[in-house]
Amino acid sequence: MALLKVSNLSASYGPIPALRDISLEIGEGDTLAVVGANGAGKSTLTLAIAGAVRPTQGTIEIAGTDITGWLPEKVAFENIAVVPEGRHIFDGLTVEENLLLGLTTRKEGGGSAKAFDEVYSMFPVLQERRASQATRLSGGEQQQLAIARALLSKPRLLILDEPSLGLAPIMVDTVYSVLKKLKEIGVSMLLVEQNPARIGEIADHVIVLTGGSVALSGRPEILERQALEDAYFGTSKAATP
Amino acid sequence: MNFALQTAIDALSVGSIYALSALGIGLLFGIMRLINFAQSEFVTIGIYILMLSAGIWFPLAALGAICVVVVLALVVERLAFRPIRTADPATLLVTSFAVSYLLQYSLVLIFGARPIGLDILPDLARPFVIGSVRVPRIDIATIGATAVLLSAFALFLRKTRIGIEMRAAAVDFRMARLLGIRANRVIAVAFAMSGLLAAVVAILFAARTGVAAPTIGLELALVGFVATVIGGMGSLVGAVFGGLAVGVVTVLLQALLPPELRAYREAFVYIVVIAVLVLRPQGLFRGAAARERV
Ligand SMILES: Nc1ncnc2c1ncn2[C@@H]1O[C@H](COP(=O)(O)OP(=O)(O)O)[C@@H](O)[C@H]1O
Ligand SMILES: [Mg+2]
Numbered sequence: 001m002a003l004l005k006v007s008n009l010s011a012s013y014g015p016i017p018a019l020r021d022i023s024l025e026i027g028e029g030d031t032l033a034v035v036g037a038n039g040a041g042k043s044t045l046t047l048a049i050a051g052a053v054r055p056t057q058g059t060i061e062i063a064g065t066d067i068t069g070w071l072p073e074k075v076a077f078e079n080i081a082v083v084p085e086g087r088h089i090f091d092g093l094t095v096e097e098n099l100l101l102g103l104t105t106r107k108e109g110g111g112s113a114k115a116f117d118e119v120y121s122m123f124p125v126l127q128e129r130r131a132s133q134a135t136r137l138s139g140g141e142q143q144q145l146a147i148a149r150a151l152l153s154k155p156r157l158l159i160l161d162e163p164s165l166g167l168a169p170i171m172v173d174t175v176y177s178v179l180k181k182l183k184e185i186g187v188s189m190l191l192v193e194q195n196p197a198r199i200g201e202i203a204d205h206v207i208v209l210t211g212g213s214v215a216l217s218g219r220p221e222i223l224e225r226q227a228l229e230d231a232y233f234g235t236s237k238a239a240t241p
Numbered sequence: 242m243n244f245a246l247q248t249a250i251d252a253l254s255v256g257s258i259y260a261l262s263a264l265g266i267g268l269l270f271g272i273m274r275l276i277n278f279a280q281s282e283f284v285t286i287g288i289y290i291l292m293l294s295a296g297i298w299f300p301l302a303a304l305g306a307i308c309v310v311v312v313l314a315l316v317v318e319r320l321a322f323r324p325i326r327t328a329d330p331a332t333l334l335v336t337s338f339a340v341s342y343l344l345q346y347s348l349v350l351i352f353g354a355r356p357i358g359l360d361i362l363p364d365l366a367r368p369f370v371i372g373s374v375r376v377p378r379i380d381i382a383t384i385g386a387t388a389v390l391l392s393a394f395a396l397f398l399r400k401t402r403i404g405i406e407m408r409a410a411a412v413d414f415r416m417a418r419l420l421g422i423r424a425n426r427v428i429a430v431a432f433a434m435s436g437l438l439a440a441v442v443a444i445l446f447a448a449r450t451g452v453a454a455p456t457i458g459l460e461l462a463l464v465g466f467v468a469t470v471i472g473g474m475g476s477l478v479g480a481v482f483g484g485l486a487v488g489v490v491t492v493l494l495q496a497l498l499p500p501e502l503r504a505y506r507e508a509f510v511y512i513v514v515i516a517v518l519v520l521r522p523q524g525l526f527r528g529a530a531a532r533e534r535v
Binding site: 050052071073076077081082084088090091093097098100102104105149153 | 405412
């Protein structure tokens with residue numbers, strides 16, 4: 001059984017459709033990359049899965065449980081963690097307070113001290129700056145904080161929306177090395193990127209969104225350059241393979 | 242000198258009541274973008290409860306007023322605001338007007354529109370006399386109670402898990418929910434806290450003015466709203482200082498304006514408010530309101 005199964009999902013903002021008839025699956029331990037131009041509906045897809053955008057049609061299942069229409073806080077308790085576009089670090093809270101909120105849905109025991117040790121060993125800079133105001137951190141550090149906050153819940157599925165957006169190349173390296181580590185330890189991921197340059201490093205499967213629909217889908221290597229460009233500019237005539 | 246000291250204490254005391262009023266409004270605005278005009282009826286009903294508890298030992302009467310107003314705030318949240326939680330701010334605002342009028346006219350129906358005198362803690366009316374300075378005890382009590390309550394709130398918001406959740410929800414409600422923080426619980430606690438603040442304002446205001454009237458809380462809610470605006474909507478610290486500032490300006494104008502202009506004191510207060518908003522539209526303290534939220 002797939003960990004995440006999205007079937008015929010549509011969503012809209014008022015009268016304007018943002019997602020049309022999306023179907024996808026993520027297996028246990030797999031990473032699905034979602035690429036597409038600005039405005040293609042990538043963020044809307046992540047928010048719909050997380051319960052923050054109501055679908056108008058279709059279903060979302062987690063390990064066989066239908067979670068369509070659930071409130072975001074209830075979806076979170078199914079151990080789905082989101083690193084949203086723009087990071088959404090809480091202004092006015094310290095690094096440590098931001099992390100503490102990541103523990104809200106954690107079921108595994110061992111106490112918060114152990115959980116904190118785990119993320120601090122993965123992100124030493126967060127330990128150094130744990131008492132700082134979170135929004136004083138650099139962009140790259142804030143991205144690490146957003147990922148660490150998501151990991152504290154021990155997610156079954158980690159959804160990351162453009163984690164490399166706006167980061168210096170060296171920070172993108174840091175983020176991707178963390179994502180690779182997570183993949184090694186078996187965390188399932190849905191990774192959204194506008195720039196597909198690096199997704200080949202960790203994705204098992206890729207879908208390309210155009211105008212809210214799946215324009216292309218397959219293994220990362222079969223998405224060669226031309227097909228991707230066509231999909232980006234909506235000129236693709238090839239249906240999904 | 243004595244006049245200056247008395248005016249300063251008076252200003253701080255009025256500012257304290259305004260600060261508590263503003264905090265009650267700022268809290269709900271920060272978390273759910275609701276400008277709750279029914280906050281004024283929370284205060285008014287607290288005052289009527291005190292009026293009804295005449296003769297009961299004061300701490301018990303005060304506790305009773307606090308309990309009634311907190312429960313009322315929770316009921317209003319559950320019945321009026323929870324069903325329209327995701328509506329736009331204009332709908333929330335209109336609903337809060339409706340709740341406000343409903344409660345206000347219920348009071349008129351039950352108690353009539355005429356002000357009713359009440360006499361809680363008559364001892365508080367007597368001043369402390371230190372040398373040639375006469376300081377009303379009610380001012381000292383007001384400033385003291387406000388300091389204690391604000392410190393307790395600050396501790397609650399910094400040190401408790403639900404307090405941290407509330408601060409997070411106030412800056413980014415959707416992100417808080419994505420982390421599993423329960424919207425219903427955070428909002429219910431915020432309403433309970435605004436009820437507690439309203440009840441304390443009711444006690445202090447009743448002891449100061451000695452009357453209960455259906456519209457007595459109106460001015461306080463209006464001032465509270467103005468204070469959150471000039472403090473920077475979404476900033477709790479801003480709301481508190483905004484309330485203090487409005488109180489201080491009001492009392493200073495009362496003291497310094499020539500007598501023939503005193504009747505227009507409120508107009509001058511609002512001129513100061515407009516000046517603040519023209520010079521610093523985001524408020525004196527930067528709030529979270531300007532940022533994107535869902
Ligand atoms: N909150 C919103 N309200 C109205 N329209 C929105 C909102 N968010 C996104 N959209 C629209 O929905 C479409 C998809 O947006 P989005 O999911 O953010 O795309 P992407 O993440 O791929 O850039 C775009 O046309 C965008 O303008
Ligand atoms: Mg996006």
